Amino acid sequence: MxxxxxxxxxxxxxxxxxxxxxxxxxxxxxxxxxxxxxxxxxxxxxxxxxxxxxxxxxxxxxxxxxxxxxxxxxxxxxxxxxxxxxxxxxxxxxxxxxxxxxxxxxxxxxxxxxxxxxxxxxxxxxxxxxxxxxxxxxARGTVPVVPAADADAYLDHHALVIQCAACRRIKHQQHPGRWDWIPAWVRQPPERTSHGLCELCLNYYYPAKG
Ligand SMILES: [Zn+2]
CATH class of the missing domain: 3.30.450.20 (PAS domain)
Structure with a gap:
């Protein structure tokens, strides 16, 4: 090794x-x-x-x-x-x-x-x-979400699930600014998953130069 x-x-x-x-x-x-x-x-x-x-x-x-x-x-x-x-x-x-x-x-x-x-x-x-x-x-107060019946709420208009490339949270499509921690989808992302950056990560880890 x-x-x-x-x-x-x-x-x-x-x-x-x-x-x-x-x-x-x-x-x-x-x-x-x-x-x-x-x-x-x-x-x-x-x-x-x-x-x-x-x-x-x-x-x-x-x-x-x-x-x-x-x-x-x-x-x-x-x-x-x-x-x-x-x-x-x-x-x-x-x-x-x-x-x-x-x-x-x-x-x-x-x-x-x-x-x-x-x-x-x-x-x-x-x-x-x-x-x-x-x-x-x-321990950080993150409440895990089980998508279950509400899975459609995470699909965008292309039927894609959007995951933050940094914190790996999933964008909730019906509440602007809400990104949920869904351990099951971190373990095994849905087949149609695309990536983006949530607002927090964008500002904290990847602020635009300028
Ligand atoms: Zn993020």
Whole structure:
């Protein structure tokens, strides 16, 4: 259950020795300027396995894929800008550019901090993800909803269910601004699910530049 690294990325990882020692819990991956995944560590593999990720995510198969291709479409422009900015930054270790995001499971609310370290000569980025908060959704006062008889209330005019790409809540189509926490649909999204961003996540995690 080891991490994986593209051969041409190995020399760049000398940088990691200068960082905080890997505690084993931080999920670390490396990308090239064209966003190709070139490295991931053991914690990445563990997280993918514990969260039902596909086996290809835990093997060398995913090296070379663009990380933007596996990012929800609505978040792509944000991450493209963030990665590009970090790649062009003049910050050096131990300083980094950081960003917070949510990555919850059906059972647990989870928030992560992402720190982006530019690799020498702008040859790529090392992206370090540390868990900031993890607690049962109920402990935050989140009331889970069972859609049951009311499932139609979540269908838009294309009969699509809209899930927030960040917090994974589902948009209620009859009450503007209402997004419900539906654990069953986080576990197994309805066949016709599309993504968007709820107003809270948009403003908190992905505010427009300007
Ligand atoms: Zn949201």
């Amino acid at each position: 080891n991490g994986m690294c593209a051969p041409d990325f190995v020399p760049l990882l000398g940088f990691m020795k200068a960082m905080e020692p890997d505690q084993g819990t931080e999920i670390i991956y490396g990308i090239r300027p064209d966003f190709r995944l070139s490295y991931f560590n053991e914690a990445w593999v563990r997280f993918a396995r514990d969260n039902g990720g596909s086996p290809s995510l835990m093997s060398s198969e995913c090296l070379g894929l663009s990380v933007l291709d596996v990012t929800p479409e609505d978040l792509r422009p944000f991450y493209r800008e963030l990665f590009t900015r970090a790649m062009a930054s003049v910050t050096y270790r131990p300083r980094s550019i950081s960003h917070e995001y949510e990555c919850s499971s059906p059972e647990k609310y989870r928030r992560f901090a992402m720190n982006l370290y530019r690799l020498e000569g702008g040859q790529g980025l090392l992206i370090v993800n540390a868990l900031l908060v993890e607690m049962p959704h109920e």
